[in-house]
Amino acid sequence: MLDRQRQSPVYRFAPSPNGRLHLGHALSALLNSDMAAQTRGTLLLRIEDIDLARCTPAFEAGIYEDLAWLGIDWQKPVRRQSDHFSDYRQALERLKEMGLVYPAFMTRGEVQARVKQSEIAGGRWPRDPDGSPLYPQDDRQRSEYESAELLKSGRRYAWRLDMEKAIEHAGRDLSWMESGDGERGIILADPEKWGDVILSRSDAPSSYHLSVVVDDALQNVTHVVRGADLFQATAVHVLLQKLLGLPQPLYHHHRLITDATGRKLSKSDGDAGIEALRHRGLSPADIRRLVGC
Ligand code: GLU
Numbered sequence: 001m002l003d004r005q006r007q008s009p010v011y012r013f014a015p016s017p018n019g020r021l022h023l024g025h026a027l028s029a030l031l032n033s034d035m036a037a038q039t040r041g042t043l044l045l046r047i048e049d050i051d052l053a054r055c056t057p058a059f060e061a062g063i064y065e066d067l068a069w070l071g072i073d074w075q076k077p078v079r080r081q082s083d084h085f086s087d088y089r090q091a092l093e094r095l096k097e098m099g100l101v102y103p104a105f106m107t108r109g110e111v112q113a114r115v116k117q118s119e120i121a122g123g124r125w126p127r128d129p130d131g132s133p134l135y136p137q138d139d140r141q142r143s144e145y146e147s148a149e150l151l152k153s154g155r156r157y158a159w160r161l162d163m164e165k166a167i168e169h170a171g172r173d174l175s176w177m178e179s180g181d182g183e184r185g186i187i188l189a190d191p192e193k194w195g196d197v198i199l200s201r202s203d204a205p206s207s208y209h210l211s212v213v214v215d216d217a218l219q220n221v222t223h224v225v226r227g228a229d230l231f232q233a234t235a236v237h238v239l240l241q242k243l244l245g246l247p248q249p250l251y252h253h254h255r256l257i258t259d260a261t262g263r264k265l266s267k268s269d270g271d272a273g274i275e276a277l278r279h280r281g282l283s284p285a286d287i288r289r290l291v292g293c
Contacts, residue, residue, distance in 0.1 A: 007222060010044065014048050018055050023274070027255075030287075035252075043073070043075065050208070069284060100169060102147065104160040170243050174189035209240060231253040
């Protein structure tokens, strides 16, 4: 903690280039930029493009264009996650060596069928904070030999964290320090409600959870300022930080910008896109007013 206090603050804005930035991103980027300026800290920009199927160089270029137009300045070079898959692989290897991950072979359809079967029989299948059903625990029981045979067979799989073992290893006293727009102070983390989260897939060498904690540590990020939609996911992040021996940043989850129906903006809400608003003649100061920042 002492070291952390001595270190000058490092903030980061970490968008995924799978669409153009909208007003929600503008709020996040402006808050990060303002807080970095107020504390004489540094603002990093990280391109979170591990989903190679949905992220494109054109959207990445759009991010630079929109941020520069908003008047935001960030430290170069930018870290692009797809250039660093070996860092995430190394972290996964560590978790494998600790015996905390297993290869999981059920497809989304198979999981859905299992959930339906259980719900028809009157049971309620547990769901994570985002509403997705928790992954069934069948694959946890497989012997090493059986898993190796399945891996050799070329079936698609994902490496999942065995949440029970992981919590046993890390201990239950997990928490983080929060200064955002909702609950504040020391927040007790309950990663168990996420079940056996995915850490990598055969077609994507890292998951969001794994790469975000590895990068925040490698980039010496001290302050994570992001949308409230990621508040609950922070429980998984602090668990992974503990397991991997990584430092824990301070967290600030800000309010979300919603559309006219009260729903969180998505990249398909073209009207709220920074580029569209710019073309309609709005200025960066208008954007600040619109997001209340
Ligand atoms: N890449 C994430 C997004 O675009 C943000 C991740 C983070 O700030 O931790 O929603």
